Amino acid sequence: MKTISIAIHGGAGTLVKGMMTPELEARYKHDLKVALDVGYTILEQGGTAIDAVEGSVKALEDSPLFNAGKGSVFTATESHEMDASIMDGQTLNAGAVSLISGIKNPISLARDVMEKSEHVFLAGEGAMQFAKEHNYTLEDVSYFYDEFRHKQWLEIKDTDNFQLDHSVKKDSKFGTVGAVACDQHGNIAAATSTGGMTNKKWGRVGDSPMIGAGNYANNKTCAVSCTGSGEFFIRGVVAYDVSCLMEHKGMSLEAASEEVINKRILDIKGDGGLIAVDAKGNIAMPFNTEGMYRASKTSEGDEQIAIYK
């Protein structure tokens, strides 16, 4: 059997000291472990990389600790607008949704866009119409309510400020979630899901649902899921840039990921990180913030669950 591997993230940056208690840290690690195990079990039982990344991201969306699905941040109008994308490295098929609300697991809707429509990216009302036609039921707004997120929003609600989940000034953390996996056939996939930025308006969309920016997978090179300051990750076309460095410069997964996160994106003042796998099951998880909620596991026996550097 080939090496199977999976990596997940729950956002780059971390809670500032004083806000992170040992209990909270244990809860983060617990929920990361649950999500990691969901995906790894799928791979172990011979499942596909695309099923594994969807499974892990759903588990992270169901946790209120991360800014995706339940626990998504509030927009300027006190609502939730979620974005998600998924890509299959074997077929290069991809699906993405943006500005959706009420959907428990945006990543599954993105997968349905990939598999049940002729399109790649559906947004707003149209995406909601598609969900309705595919029998999605809508959760009540109370399902997405989280006191901590609401407080974050109350602090800036009447200003023109928007805040990347927890921005540097306060408790610097981006809470987007993602997963990348390599299955026993050497197929790879990537999935990313987010609530975006606190107090965002005007239909702001970040990198997470953009194929090539926040999410990308290609068996020839790598599968990548990003987290960080979306505007910079879009301009840096980050996920695809890692793939390009591997394809055109022959760089390893590790070297290409490092180059993009700790050089190219830093050069344009972007902060964040990414997780990546290649078709041999190698994993890279670089970040240029204080920490990144992350976990990984391979069939070689390595398992890691970490927050700080």
Ligand code: ASP
């Ligand atoms: N990249 C996401 C966005 O800009 C934020 C994050 O990673 O938390 O929407």
